[in-house]
Each structure stands twice: as C-alpha cells, then as structure tokens.
Amino acid sequence: MKNLLKIGWQTVRKPSGYYSLGALVIGGFIAGIIFWGGFNTALEVTNTEAFCISCHEMEDNVYEEMKTTIHFSNRSGVRATCPDCHVPHAWTDKIARKMQASKEVWGMLFGTIDTREKFLAHRRGLAENEWRRLKANDSLECRNCHNFDYMDFTEQSERASYQHSTALADGEKTCIDCHKGIAHQLPNMKGVEGW
C-alpha cells in the first residue's frame, strides 16, 4: 500500500517527458472546463422546482399551500418558483446556501418532518431561518423580481403606497418585515415583530 502511494506521488512530481508544456496547459484547461461545467450543471439540476418538490415533505406542505397564492397564478402569468425566492443568484451565496441545504437532505433521510404534524411543529424554526436570511440580504430574492426603483406608487393601493413610500423608502424596513407568509401559510407568530 505504502509503496503504491509512493509510486503515485513520484509520477505526479516527475516532470513530464512525453508531452509539451503547452499541451498540458491546454489539456488541463479543457478538463477544468468540463469538470466545472459538470459541477454547475449538477448544481443547476438541484436548482429547479421539480427537484425541490421531489420529496413529499415539500410537495405536500409548502408547494400545496403556494398554489393558492399570487406567486403561483396571477394576471401577469409570471410564476415564482422555489429557487427564485430561496436560492441566491450570486455563485458564492448559492454555494453557501447549498451547503446549508445538505443538512435539510439529512433531515429528510431521517424523517425529521415526514408528517404534516412534524412539519408544523418545526415550521416556526424553518420560517425564522428564511426571515433571518432575507432580512440580512435586504430581501435580495424579492428584489430580483420586484424593483423598488420601478414601483409606480400611483398604481398601488393606498395602503401599499403609504408603507412603501415611508418605511420601505427610507430603508427602515425591508420586504420581508412586512410581507411574511407571502407564499406559504404562517407558523404561530406570537412574539414576532409586527404581529
């Protein structure tokens, strides 16, 4: 075993005798692209709604609830899918979120929320994670679709334009402070600010 490792190590360290430096660099470059692409493609597969609701925990609870909301069907015909709201666009943030998500897969394998009752029991904690994340990034995922700069207050309802031109405009509050439960039913909100 030790010998084998030694031989392997020596091979890697030995200067290449057969191939030109150029070929090696280009080869390495191409291999890199393939691996990188493959990795990102695999990542993209996990970044679809179909993947999110491939486990029944998500399909039976949050997806089912979302169907009645404005983000599922509306006059504009724009659908917000799970990753639109739950996965950051920037690559580093995305990887960070995916690492977190691995823990959620663990939860699925061991049935942490495999019944409606267990899901509801965990809901407050799960929701708080999302609120914290959206609060920290100033509701970045909402703003990917809803841009404050292009909101026409004259088109909004009185209540909406009042709140948006005051607390939202001066940065005191962000979307998630006021729009909790926009896509799913809420947990018990006792003690949550603004409730």
Added chain:
Amino acid sequence: MKKLNLAVIASLLVVAVSPIMYSLNANAADKETINSVATLRDATPIDVQKEPNAIPKVVNKDIKQGRNYPMQPPVIPHTTRSYEVNKNNNKCMSCHSRHRTEKTQAPMVSVTHYMNRDGNFLAEVSPRRYFCNQCHVTQLDAKPLVENTFTDMHSLMKEKSKANKH
C-alpha cells in the same frame, strides 16, 4: 255525521288546491319576477348550462364606506387575499390592534372588541370577537342581485318631521 265529514274534506281540498290554481293564474309579469328572484340562472332553460358571470373584483380603494345603521360593522375597504385568521395568527390585528395602529395608520378595532360578555375589559381581543370575517366583509364591485329597499333610520325620521310640518 257523514255529511259533515265530507264537507270538511271538501273544504280542505279547496284550501290546498287554491294556491296552486292561483299560481297557475298568476300573470306573466309576476312570473317573470318570480323567475328572476328565485334563481340566479335568469331565464336559462332548465336543460341548458348558464354561461357563468364574470367574477367581480374586490373593491380595494381604501376609502371608508358609510354605515346604514349605527351598529353596523364597518365593511372592509381593501382586499384580504391570503390573510390568515386562524388558531395561529390574526393578520387583521397586525394592523388594526392598538399597538400597531400608529405604524400602520389603520383604524383601531373598537373597544367593544376587548370586552367579554360581562362587559369587563380584557388585555387582548375577546375570543368572541377574534374571527373578524364573521362581521366584517370585503365588498365586490358588482350589481346587486335583488333590489334593496332598506331605508335608513335618519331618512325615515326626516320624512316624518317633514310630513308633520305640513
């Protein structure tokens, strides 16, 4: 005795049949109103599926509407789509409760909502007032299905005093 029995039966028969005869004789105009009031299908024949009406929109103007009598629960002047009022939460109270009205500029629920049935004030909204939609409802931008002849108390009193003056 037998004759009396017969007479009773005969008169009962008349009583039972006369409304039917009457409705058969009802004139065409009456029939039309009967038809339009009795069903929402208008004059659609029984074996035809009525073309459904367009779904009216909820009025979302945020302008207070008048009350028809002093104790009328005010109607909701905005949409309440996806607002949860259940065991866990009361979305209405996140704007209309006492400690939220300053931030939201929404009218506070009346103090009666904090009273229990013995008239004592509670710290929180009384359980019997918890489900807002039992009394308060949104309004649709739609034509009334039947005419409403309700007359407001003040209009009645005004008319009376006018009549007395003459």
